[in-house]
Amino acid sequence: MSSLGALVSTIVEKTTTLSLLLGQQNVAQPTFTEDGHNPYQGENADLRQIRYDIVRAAQDLLRLAQGPEDQILQLAWSSADTSNFGVILQFKVAENVPFGGSVTSADLAAKVGLPEDVLLRSLRYAVGNGLFVETAPGVFAHSATSAAVARNQSLRDIALASTLEQAQMLLRLPETLALQQQKKxxxxxxxxxxxxxxxxxxxIFECLAKEPELAMRYHLYMMGRVKTDRWSTANMVKSWDWANVGSKAIVDVGGSAGHTCMALAEACPEAKFIIQDVDKVALExxxxxxxxASPxxxxRTSFVQHDFFQPQTVSGDIYIFRHIFHDWSDDDTVRILKALVPGLINGATILVSEGIMPEPPATRTNALDEKQILIEDMFMLAVHNGRERSVEDFVKLFKQADAxxxxxxxxxxxxxxxxxxxEFKFKA
Ligand SMILES: C[S@@+](CC[C@H](N)C(=O)[O-])C[C@H]1O[C@@H](n2cnc3c(N)ncnc32)[C@H](O)[C@@H]1O
Incomplete structure (x- = not known):
């Protein structure tokens, strides 16, 4: 049972350990000021674990101290946060605030091209969320978080697509479900x-093929994700034994511009890579x-246009499906897996690289790491009518496609x- 007192004790105990670990690992203490824009750099797994223990306890403490009414209203109004952050990103506000200095709202408005009144109100809302500080009335400087926005292009790319297109789709989900329910x-x-x-x-794939600006934002979003520790292709390299691949053929199905294979190149110095995608722009x-790259x-690498709903034409040894199945419904996933069968030799390996849904029952999610898969599941529902899946779900769909x-x-x-x-194998 979590009580206010027990949570405070956990926080005190874990914070003491965190301080000690930060000292031992030569990592600076976190701060709200601009120089705290990249805390925990070089942290190890122990430090990360303690940080998240604190976050979990602190989030519960906050919920209890706030009470249900404040939580309900905060949930209902969270789109104002997303919208405000979208304005900051779209108008490059953080990038136009100087590092180590400050700027007046009038000068900043001239730089970003927003009416001063709108910018001032947006900035003051953002300050409330920990972005920027107002050092004197109408004068703004960076906080740790706004400095991170200004310094980290990948984070900006992820956040921009999230606050623009993804947010619009998420907000229209209730309406979509109501229309589906009332289908006449x-x-x-x-x-x-x-x-x-x-x-x-x-x-969305048809849309991206015809809307270059959206396609650019989507690809920057995808590339931005790969550059973060969370989504790094290095995680896939670490998570499987690539040492014995030798000169086998690896087929990256829906492999886009081939960034997964490029990340595997060092671990598999003799492997053949075949990157398949339906999108010609990504292949190019x-x-x-x-x-x-090296000669x-x-x-050893080829880029081939292939629609994964059509029978597989390449007989490889290892097939990678990275971030593919969550875009599709169960029926479509089974169709993709059936279409793979004509290419499969006995013993072929199929690797699915995805976030995994936890087994039920659901629990309160207090840390972003725990909530992320649920957020992605809602994205998938809104964008593709797709879904994130548990391991059990994948096993069921593979078996349904072919025993x-x-x-x-x-x-x-x-x-x-x-x-x-x-990991799956095909036993013919
Ligand atoms: C979410 S992205 C994942 C890209 C890459 N595997 C990764 O992990 O970053 C989905 C990819 O599937 C591709 N795709 C969509 N429909 C496809 C189809 N019918 N056949 C082949 N590729 C398709 C898209 O072009 C896109 O590159």
């Missing part, structure tokens, strides 16, 4: 909230990026890594 004879209902936001297109980006890697798929094991997904690697 012959009436067109949206397949996903995506279709209410982008009514011209059937799905990959070909261009590959041109500066050996260039020779010859055998579940082997699940690895990774620890120490802050979002994805796990779920």
């Amino acid at each position: 004879e012959g009436a067109e209902v949206p397949y996903a909230a995506f279709n209410l936001v982008f009514p011209k297109y059937e799905n 980006q990959g070909r261009q990026a590959l041109s500066s 050996s890697l260039v020779e 010859r798929y055998e579940y082997i094991t699940t690895t990774g997904g620890t120490d802050g890594a979002f994805q796990s690697t779920v």
Whole structure:
């Protein structure tokens, strides 16, 4: 049972340990000031564990101290936070506040092209959320968090797509579900909230093929994610035994511009890489990026257009599906897995790299690491009418597609890594 007193004791005890570990590992104490923009750099797993213990207890303490009414209102109004942060990102406000100095709202408004009154109100709202500080009336400087926004392009790219398109789709989910529920004879209902936001297109991949600005933001978002520790392709490299791959063929299905294979290149110095995607632009980006790689890697790598709903034409040894199945419903996932079978040789390995849903019952999620998979599940529902899955869900779908798929094991997904690697083999 969590009581106020017990939670405070946990926080005191863990904070004392955290301070000690920070000292031992030469990591600076966290601070709200600008120089605290990248705390915990170089932390090890123990330090991370203690930090998250504090976050969990502090979040429960906050909930108890606030009471249900404040929590309900905060939940209901959280879209104002997303919207405000979207304004800050879209108008590059953080990038235009000087490091180590300050700027008046009038000068900043001229730089970012917003009316001063709107900018001032947006900035003051943002200050309330820990972004920026108002050092004197109308004068603004960086806080630790706004400095992190200004300094970290990948975080900005992730946050921009999240606060613009993704937020719009999430907010239209209740309306979408209501329309689906009230479906009348012959009436067109949206397949996903995506279709209410982008009514011209059937799905996001068709939309991206026709909307270059959106496609650019989506790819920057994807690339930005890969550059963070959470989503790094290095997590996949660490989570499976690549040492014995030798000169086998690795097929990255829906591999986009090939960043997963590029991350595996060092661990598999003799492997052949075949990157398949339906998107010609992504494949071309990959070909261009590959041109500066070593001649050996260039020779072993190919980019091939392939629709994964069509029968697989390449007989590889290892197939990677990274961040693919969560975009699709159970029926579509089974179709993709059935379409793979014509390419499969006896003993072929299929690796699914995805975040994994925890087994029920659900619990309060107090730390972002725990909540992230649930947030992604809501994204998938709103964007694709897709879903995140548990290991058990994957096993069920593979077996439904073909009884010859055998579940082997699940690895990774620890120490802050979002994805796990779920391994199957095809036993013909
Ligand atoms: C979420 S991205 C994942 C990309 C990459 N695997 C990664 O982990 O970053 C989904 C990818 O699936 C591709 N895709 C969508 N529909 C496809 C289809 N029918 N056949 C092949 N690829 C497809 C998209 O173009 C996109 O590159």
